[in-house]
Structure formats: C-alpha cells, structure tokens
C-alpha cells in the first residue's frame with residue numbers, strides 16, 4: 001500500500017498550481033488540488049483575462065473616434081457596463097469549467113476548500129486530513145492597501161471587476177502595472193480618472209523613456225495623472241468619497257481604487273509551523289528548483305514573489321512536476337522575461353533598461369525611435385509610438401528592448417525570442433522588415449542616441465517611505 005494518500009498535493013488552483021498538478025498526473029503521480037475560491041486563480045478570475053477583456057472594451061472609444069478619418073460615420077453610441085460585466089462573467093465561468101475539466105480529465109482530485117499544512121506530509125482540507133509525499137504551495141498573491149484612515153471605503157482590482165455601476169469619477173492610487181492599466185480602462189469606458197502616484201514618475205523599474213512616454217500619452221488622452229501625490233485619509237461625504245492628500249488638497253470621487261501592490265498569500269496556512277521559511281514579505285523562500293526550506297514542500301508563482309507573472313508561474317509549476325515525477329530536474333531561468341503592460345497605449349519590454357544596462361555593461365549604444373504610427377496619419381490622433389533598443393557595445397548584443405505603442409505585447413513577444421537567443425544588433429539589422437508596420441522599426445534603427453551628458457542616476461531599488469501596506 002502507498003505510504004501517503006497522494007503523491008502530490010497542490011494548494012491553490014491558479015495558473016502555477018493547475019499546470020503542476022496536470023503535468024505531475026501525466027507523469028503518473030496521484031495528485032490532488034485544493035482551491036478555496038475559484039479555479040484559474042487571479043489570472044482567470046480577477047487578473048489578466050478579465051483585465052484584457054476590459055482593455056478591449058475601453059479601446060473601442062478611440063476606435064470609434066479614429067474611424068471618422070477613414071470615411072466612417074457612426075450612429076449614436078452607448079456603453080452598457082452591465083452587459084460587459086455579464087459577458088465577462090460568462091466567459092470567466094466558462095474558463096472555470098475548462099480548468100475543472102482539465103484537472104478531472106487528468107485524474108486530479110479537486111478539493112473545493114481551504115487547505116492548511118499540519119506537518120510536512122499532512123494537510124487538513126475541507127474537514128478531512130490527508131497525507132502527501134510532496135506538497136506544492138501555489139497560493140498566489142492578494143492586493144495590499146496602505147493603512148490610511150478610511151482605506152476600508154476604497155476598492156482594489158478584486159472589486160473593480162464586479163462594480164455594480166461604473167463610477168463617473170474614480171481615483172486610482174499607485175503607479176504599477178495594475179494602476180496604469182485600470183486608469184486606461186476606466187478612462188476609455190467614460191469615467192473621469194485621476195491617478196495618484198507617490199513618486200516623481202510612475203512605473204519604477206521600467207525604462208525611463210517608457211515611463212515618460214506613457215505619462216505623456218495618458219495625460220494627452222485626458223487622464224489626470226498626478227505625481228508626488230498621496231492620500232492621507234478618506235472619508236465618506238454625501239454619497240461620494242473625499243480624499244485628503246498629503247499636501248492638504250482634497251478630491252471627491254465615487255470610487256477610490258488602490259493598486260498599490262500585492263503580497264504573497266502564505267500566512268495562516270501552517271507553513272511557518274511546518275518549518276517553511278518565509279521572507280519578510282511572506283514569500284516562500286525557494287531554491288532554483290522551487291524547493292522550500294522543507295525538503296518535500298515546494299512553492300511557485302506569486303507565493304514566492306520572484307517574477308510575478310502568470311506564464312512564469314506556469315513554467316515554475318511545470319518544472320516542479322518534471323523535477324519530482326518526470327525524472328527531469330528542471331531549474332527555471334528568470335532572465336529576459338518579456339512582459340506587457342496593457343496600458344493605453346501599451347508597453348512591451350524585454351531585457352534590461354538603459355540604466356541597468358549601463359550599470360552592468362558600462363558602454364552601451366542606445367537606438368531610439370519616436371513616431372506617429374501610420375494609422376494615425378488618417379485618424380488624426382496625436383499618439384506617439386516609442387521604440388528603443390539597448391546594445392552592449394563590446395559584444396554587439398541587444399540586451400534590452402522597449403516599446404510604448406499599439407500592440408506592444410504582440411511585437412515584443414517575438415523580439416523576446418531574439419533576445420533569449422542572444423541576437424546582436426547586426427542580426428537585427430540583417431532581418432528584413434515587414435512593411436508597413438511599426439515593428440519594422442526594430443530592424444531599421446541606424447542612428448545611436450547621443451551619450452548622456454551626465455552619468456545616469458542608478459535605478460532606485462529602495463521602497464519609498466510610505467504607509468505600511470496590509471492585505472485586504
């Protein structure tokens with residue numbers, strides 16, 4: 001008889017957990033998954049997928065305007081939030097079903113319940129106790145909001161996906177992926193949007209040209225982007241919310257949405273008691289194989305706070321399954337992970353920022369292009385596209401590639417392959433462009449940008465001084 005009830009017990013049915021469970025089962029392991037909330041996790045339910053659907057919805061506002069220059073006259077337009085919400089919810093329900101079927105068809109047992117670790121081989125789940133040879137923590141992350149008085153009146157992205165009505169005026173707090181994406185979504189759907197970021201320029205960690213370009217474009221569209229601005233307290237006032245900022249000024253809005261980061265969802269599930277080491281943010285400390293400080297307990301995805309992106313979690317989960325049950329120990333390479341911010345316009349990025357490349361390599365050549373995309377010659381829209389390549393001078397290798405403009409994610413995905421292969425600028429140049437596209441700019445850049453007159457500031461690592469953030 002087997003020593004344990006399961007070979008592999010996965011806590012969390014999100015992207016990383018589901019992939020690990022399915023692959024482990026395909027290798028012949030006896031697998032169970034516990035999910036207390038919704039199959040598919042953040043990405044499917046309150047993240048990537050519904051967010052992208054909302055971005056499409058929001059972008060129609062500009063598409064309708066742009067159509068005029070191409071000869072179209074459109075009739076009266078009306079946007080119905082409840083219809084978008086219902087269609088989005090139906091699609092998410094379909095995807096929940098797909099995940100459920102995928103797991104069951106792979107022979108994975110599903111517990112629709114919260115699981116806690118009792119000891120290294122024992123899990124309590126849904127009122128029963130089960131044992132497992134290996135445990136995977138794939139519990140994801142959860143939004144955190146600063147401890148400002150009145151923060152309980154605010155929402156996070158979790159609630160933004162289910163609002164009963166679209167606010168006329170909304171304040172978005174934060175300057176990361178989620179904040180810029182939602183500022184664009186709300187604006188496109190017709191809300192008046194004020195975005196507050198505590199520092200001098202949002203998207204810390206992204207290339208400076210990207211940050212400046214997006215700030216300029218969002219402002220041009222009519223989003224009230226305010227830097228060095230932070231909320232000190234929030235009060236309810238006549239059916240609206242009133243925010244008092246650190247400089248004493250006041251804002252009123254129907255909704256205030258915090259997008260001030262996410263924390264690993266790892267507390268209160270018995271990990272520390274079982275000897276699993278967590279860092280100060282609660283992330284499970286893991287090695288290159290995603291193994292925690294307890295030999296048979298692994299962790300992947302946002303619970304480990306490495307590169308918090310769905311496709312990375314999926315790879316990490318797959319690698320754990322191959323390592324444990326496929327006879328193929330697999331480490332994850334977190335270098336040169338491409339990503340896209342679905343702001344409007346969108347950002348695509350892979351490799352190093354200019355500042356990081358200068359820090360690492362000293363001499364670099366920078367190629368930069370800023371232009372109005374062909375479409376906007378007729379639409380009349382004053383939107384600029386920015387593209388940038390950073391080349392290590394000694395080897396000629398392209399070490400960073402960044403873009404702000406339409407379809408940035410679609411374009412940078414392909415460039416990501418070239419960068420992963422170590423392509424040089426000469427190889428970019430030897431590639432024939434596809435005309436007319438914006439993407440062809442990446443293979444036709446000839447002039448290097450002038451060297452900066454001053455040494456660029458090293459990229460800030462440290463967190464700003466600010467309020468503590470608490471999971472909500």
Ligand code: NDP
Nearest residue numbers: 146174175176177178179204259260261308340341466467
């Ligand atoms: P981020 O960590 O990207 O950004 C958090 C933002 O909130 C930063 O601008 C930060 O400022 C600010 N902030 C933090 N604490 C405070 C505070 N106390 N007061 C005021 N502002 C504060 O988190 P997000 O919530 O935007 O996204 C979470 C993660 O989800 C991302 O890191 C990303 O990995 C992932 N994600 C990916 C997406 C994609 O791939 N398209 C989309 C959405 C999310 P500062 O920079 O000054 O610290």
